[in-house]
Amino acid sequence: MSSSNNENELTTTRFTDRLRDESEPFWTQATTHRFTRQLADGTLPDEVFIRYLIQDYHYVDCLAQAVGFAVALAPDMATRRPLAGFLSVLTNAENDFFLKSFARLGVDEATWRNTPPSPVTQAISEAIVGGASGHAGSGQYPEAMTVLLCSEWVYQAWAEPVADAQPPQPQYREWIELHATAEFIGFVEWLREETDRACEGLDAERQEALVALFRKVTELEAAFFEDAFGS
Ligand SMILES: Cc1ncc(CN)c(N)n1
Numbered sequence: 001m002s003s004s005n006n007e008n009e010l011t012t013t014r015f016t017d018r019l020r021d022e023s024e025p026f027w028t029q030a031t032t033h034r035f036t037r038q039l040a041d042g043t044l045p046d047e048v049f050i051r052y053l054i055q056d057y058h059y060v061d062c063l064a065q066a067v068g069f070a071v072a073l074a075p076d077m078a079t080r081r082p083l084a085g086f087l088s089v090l091t092n093a094e095n096d097f098f099l100k101s102f103a104r105l106g107v108d109e110a111t112w113r114n115t116p117p118s119p120v121t122q123a124i125s126e127a128i129v130g131g132a133s134g135h136a137g138s139g140q141y142p143e144a145m146t147v148l149l150c151s152e153w154v155y156q157a158w159a160e161p162v163a164d165a166q167p168p169q170p171q172y173r174e175w176i177e178l179h180a181t182a183e184f185i186g187f188v189e190w191l192r193e194e195t196d197r198a199c200e201g202l203d204a205e206r207q208e209a210l211v212a213l214f215r216k217v218t219e220l221e222a223a224f225f226e227d228a229f230g231s
Pocket of ligand 1 (some may be wrong): 056
């Protein structure tokens, strides 16, 4: 944490503030994307949401793998517990959401199983699993936390401001709700605190690499939303 003294004023910058600030313009693109605006006001076309859901189910499978690596790399039981709790949400409530939404929207199992991950889905999945596991370089706890934080913080940042939106489509309301519950918001704050704690003592070169990793995943989050429009 950097700090500066100005008269009596003490200002501090969290490492995670730096991650977010240095990921611009992608942070703003990802958290205010037309996909989430149209989801909240109910104007998102079904075919766009279906394309997104199929790709996101591939992504969430990789996300669960990345969280598993983070559980393994975590320093102790107190840090493993929130990560394991999130893994349980992903593999239960969130998994149920995907299967229920496919059924509601008439997407049969062969379609969601056999549609391959798009190049954007492959890139973001490799970034998070590679970042968390070390397959893409020096995968350690700080890298795992950085990619997980990016993935979940982007979603909290778009969903919390539209938590009261009531689009007519139940699957749109549920997708907002999953990312705007007090539990999820608390988990993202915990991710921030834990990422600050794990990264603030690292040397400048390692921190630069983490900033670049967060920025790359943020860019891919924005591209992932855009990909759903087929553009
Ligand atoms: C691409 C992406 N990024 C993040 C999330 C939130 N878990 C998600 N569902 N999809």
